[in-house]
Amino acid sequence: MIGGVRLKVCGLTNSADAAAAAAIGADCLGFIVHPDSPRHVPPETFAALTAGPRAWKSVAVSVAPSPEDLRRLRELGADYLQVHFPIEMPFAALQAWSQAVGPDRLWLAPRLPPGLDLPAGWLPLAETFLLDTYDPGKFGGTGRTGDWDKFRRHAARHREKSWILSGGLGPENVAAALDQGAGWIDVNSGVESAPGRKDPAKLAALAAALRARPRPAAGGA
Numbered sequence: 001m002i003g004g005v006r007l008k009v010c011g012l013t014n015s016a017d018a019a020a021a022a023a024i025g026a027d028c029l030g031f032i033v034h035p036d037s038p039r040h041v042p043p044e045t046f047a048a049l050t051a052g053p054r055a056w057k058s059v060a061v062s063v064a065p066s067p068e069d070l071r072r073l074r075e076l077g078a079d080y081l082q083v084h085f086p087i088e089m090p091f092a093a094l095q096a097w098s099q100a101v102g103p104d105r106l107w108l109a110p111r112l113p114p115g116l117d118l119p120a121g122w123l124p125l126a127e128t129f130l131l132d133t134y135d136p137g138k139f140g141g142t143g144r145t146g147d148w149d150k151f152r153r154h155a156a157r158h159r160e161k162s163w164i165l166s167g168g169l170g171p172e173n174v175a176a177a178l179d180q181g182a183g184w185i186d187v188n189s190g191v192e193s194a195p196g197r198k199d200p201a202k203l204a205a206l207a208a209a210l211r212a213r214p215r216p217a218a219g220g221a
Contacts, residue, residue, distance in 0.1 A: 001026055002210040005178065008059060008164065009198070011039035011188040017198040018023045018049055022056050024207040030059040030082065033073065034037070038195040039188075043215070057108065061068040067100035074101050079131060082107040082130060087116060096153045098125040114147065118154060125160065127156045129154070130186060133167030155181055171205035 001007070002025045010030030021029050031046045032039045041049070043060075048059040053179075060078035062069060064085045081101050085192035087110055091172060098106055109130040110118060118129065130156065133146035145168035155163040165182040170190025177185055189195070191202040 001025065002207050002211075003213065005182070005210050006184045007206075007210065008184070008186045009188075009191065009203070010059070010061065010166075011037075011192070011196060012049070012060055013039055013041050013196040015049060020200050020203055022054070024203050026056055028057045028059050028080065030061050030188075033063040034061065034063045034084075042185055043076055046073070046078070050077045053055075064093070067096045070097055070100045070106075074105070075087060078105075079213040080105050080128070082109055084109045084111065084132075086111050087113060091121065093126050094122060100210055103127050109166075112150070112192065117150070123158060124159075128162040128164065130163075130166050133187075145173065148177070151182065152180045171202060171209045174206060174209045178210075178213050 005025045007025070008028040008030055008144040009026045010032070012018050012021060012031055018029055031041050031049060031097055033043055033046055034040060046060060057079040058077060059080045059082050060073040061082045061084070062073070065083060070081050070083070083097055083106065089202060094108070103124070103126050106121060106126040107130055108126040109132055112131065131146065131151045133144045146166070148165070151163065151165050162184055163178065164184040164186050165177055166186035168190060169177055169185055169187045174185065187206060191198055191206055193199040
């Protein structure tokens with residue numbers, strides 16, 4: 001936690017960047033196991049990068065996985081399982097993910113089109129929800145800020161859940177994100193020098209911005 005804000009640094013691909021993210025005080029480090037991502041790491045690499053004693057929690061990020069895939073990632077050491085998926089995904093699939101790893105370890109990251117809110121029936125399936133920038137052809141990684149009004153509305157309406165704001169966040173706009181009531185933020189391209197390569201100077205600037213604008217942390221996770 002930095003300045004009362006929980007931080008996840010995502011898209012990590014190597015041990016040096018993971019160490020740099022941990023050094024600024026990130027609560028969670030995210031590793032994308034989805035093969036189509038430019039920041040993809042195979043499950044075996046994920047296991048190697050997250051092995052051993054550590055102060056942070058690991059997050060394995062996937063897109064519409066099978067329950068078996070989630071269980072395997074959990075066995076490889078994932079503390080949390082972040083799942084991106086389209087709004088059209090059958091409810092039974094979400095239930096299967098929740099049953100596979102438990103609501104406390106599942107982070108649901110739906111691709112919500114403009115004008116649509118998260119269905120209330122999904123809420124019991126996970127304790128944590130991540131709202132990323134909507135793109136009809138991508139599941140995150142756009143580098144663009146999203147619908148912050150939608151995020152604020154969900155976080156205020158369902159305070160019993162943890163809500164993570166993602167999409168285009170970096171040192172230059174994190175203060176504005178905190179003004180939306182975000183107590184959990186997710187950063188990726190905003191602290192990179194290239195896809196999958198984190199910039200230590202940008203990470204340090206992000207931490208400084210968070211310390212300068214403390215906010216109370218969101219609950220859970």
